[in-house]
Amino acid sequence: MKKSMIIVAMASATMALAACNSKEAQNVENAYDNQADAIDNQADNIAQAADNVADNTAAATANVVDRLENKADALRNTGDAKADAIDDKK
Numbered sequence: 001m002k003k004s005m006i007i008v009a010m011a012s013a014t015m016a017l018a019a020c021n022s023k024e025a026q027n028v029e030n031a032y033d034n035q036a037d038a039i040d041n042q043a044d045n046i047a048q049a050a051d052n053v054a055d056n057t058a059a060a061t062a063n064v065v066d067r068l069e070n071k072a073d074a075l076r077n078t079g080d081a082k083a084d085a086i087d088d089k090k
Helices: 002-018 023-050 055-089
Strands: none
Touching: 023 055
């Protein structure tokens, strides 16, 4: 449930930003989004693996998942900022 809501929110935000970005800015944003998606996929894989381990190990794994998701968010934000900077120059 949480994941699908996040995906819908990200898609909506991306579509809204795409309307005002130049092609160059959109390419930068897409590159960062692709990297962030790959990190999100890693986090998903770790989360799935956590379902198969003991509860004490699952807690430690959740911390790794949180760090990866935070890293993905930060990377996505950096891409947005760089795309905005490109648009601001034009």
